[in-house]
Amino acid sequence: MCIMTEFFNVTSVQEALNLILQKLIPNNQTELVKTIDSLGRITQNKTYSLEDLPIFTRSSMDGYSVIAKDTYGASESIPAYLDIVSEIPMGNTQPTSITSGQASQVYTGGMIAKKSDAVILLEHTQIVSKNTIEVLRPVAPNENLIHIGEDVQKDDLILNSKHQIRPQDIGGLLSVGINKIEVKKLPRVSVISTGDELIPATNRPKQGQTRDINTHTINSLIKLAGGNPIQHKLIKDDFDSQLNISSKMLESTDILIFSAGSSVSSRDLTAKVINKLGKPGVIIHGIALKPGKPTIVGLVNDKPIFGLPGNPVSAITVFNLLVKPVIEVLSGNKKPKKPKILKAKLTQNIPSVSGREDYVQVKLFYKNSNLYAKPIFGKSNLVHTMVNADGNVRIELDQDGLYSDNIVNVETYDY
């Protein structure tokens, strides 16, 4: 087995991830949001009902509210006769009473007459005259009623803690008077782009300058992972300004990402700045990963700090492997979205080297109803390698490569 020496002193992806996750302090910061704005957020605590639902006994059908005993023995041949003494329209808040031999017309979801104990369905009656109906079937007490608290009772558990709020949960909370809910704050993530050659992405570069596009790619990845990209800044490769600005940003963020320039000197500067920011500083320098080897991971004041490589393909690969899981843990989401995996047949060999994980970009296509994955061997410093890719194929740490016609798992980039 051949181990490349350049990967001797670096950490495997799994080791790196374990090390970071083990040092993470769970996020217990919460905020109160309106229930109607809480879709997708994670509850902090167990939530209990504030009220009985319904708060009044409801009819579950359109028909007549009656005293059940009055209908006993009723049939199509020997119907029971009842006097309609009132109609209780929807939204009526003061229903009338009935006595034996009487009925009130009622509607699905509406109140029933006082003293009545059941509802006979409209289709099980016949109108005889303006104020009289025939009842063609008996009803039992409580039939076609929804009782106070039958849906949910005051103090019943509505939602568990650490639950991601779904559309029906919003309805459920509102239904019992819970108009605000305490949810976990989204992890705040800040991005610092460094490099003397970089200009803001929407500016026009001169010769020798490069647009800072990684900041915006990374901000989008942060959003998809469930984080809140609160701030980003572009800084020259100057130790003092990087230290000053990152030190301030660290105070108000949960995760700090340096998107380093591509040169070695720029990356070395990132490591120096992280070490100066606080203890323990850099905890991982270099990952057994291609692309993405020159990754830096740090920890300062219990906050994770990442130094992502400047190459766009490397930056995205490392983000997905290391930063995304950290955002997910800090967000408290127990069921983060996983990428869709498709099985496809490789169109050609992919060489690799045992001792590192390789992530190779692939383009997917169908031919004779088989799904094929064609490797894109673009350099990792080409932006459009990743734009052209539909997903990636992983080559494990101990694999020497993959062969043409192998069926591989493609992790797709469908979001």
Place this chain on the structure above:
Amino acid sequence: MCIMTEFFNVTSVQEALNLILQKLIPNNQTELVKTIDSLGRITQNKTYSLEDLPIFTRSSMDGYSVIAKDTYGASESIPAYLDIVSEIPMGNTQPTSITSGQASQVYTGGMIAKKSDAVILLEHTQIVSKNTIEVLRPVAPNENLIHIGEDVQKDDLILNSKHQIRPQDIGGLLSVGINKIEVKKLPRVSVISTGDELIPATNRPKQGQTRDINTHTINSLIKLAGGNPIQHKLIKDDFDSQLNISSKMLESTDILIFSAGSSVSSRDLTAKVINKLGKPGVIIHGIALKPGKPTIVGLVNDKPIFGLPGNPVSAITVFNLLVKPVIEVLSGNKKPKKPKILKAKLTQNIPSVSGREDYVQVKLFYKNSNLYAKPIFGKSNLVHTMVNADGNVRIELDQDGLYSDNIVNVETYDY
């Protein structure tokens, strides 16, 4: 085979969906959005590069830019000697020239010296004196360079039409000066809640009143489906006001949803209003579906109109089956998110009736590492049936039911 008569005159879910989709006019409305705000949006047109990328020949490594010919034959035993005449720092826009026998120090992503045609890696050189290096290997012309347009060329296709924009696409667009992009407008969806018993969800109901929670559940479902919930109104069961308001809302919306009151009279009113709004009006009245039978589908001015049942479980079920696919088609999304399907063992029989589709809410749990699905037989008019459910199980049109210990597909409610 037993067919319930109540489902004789109704449309199957599949027929209903086919009928609606066949009448849909594709959405060609677009808007120009900032590229940095375009995550997840669908491109209208093919997008071509405005520029070459890179716009200058870049070094792909840290090292020295040289004239390749000067290094031919160089080796560790017989190195070539070159004079370092300059350093070209990152961001430098006016590189110096070199002549034969000279080298300029260059950095990854930076410019190279004029007249140079290759870069020799730092680690393949040795510093002999302040201004002299030994070159220990030869380099070929163009080695370690990224040429103008090598990443992407002006007028190259960047993104296809009808493509959902991913994080790397945002980087790719920005990298070639595309700061705004034309995307499909999100389908606008408006919701009208009707019912004399309904009050705004955040108000406190009196006896006989019910909070209008469905509007907010439906708005959340609209967002998840990729629609834009632009407006919602709560209206009493009054024909004229429903007609006036819905007629105005229809002008500025792509899809109109009536969330009907629970009573038959409220639903009948919805149908009358839709028929009066325009031609053809109601095209489907009743679906062979439980829960969700009293569903209305209409079409006015080529715009789909849905009358969803007032029961919360029915409303969500019908939304997912009929409204969601319509929003997805109108949004132009070719790869809408599908719910996660889990295989689970049923804990008890679920009776059904052939001739209709049944959707039964289930709670999932693990026991001895097997996943079980326990049916929740709550009435569909109970809000918390759906809050307590983890997903649903479908019983096909021609099935009489499902049996305990059957392995079933559970469509989960993880969003």
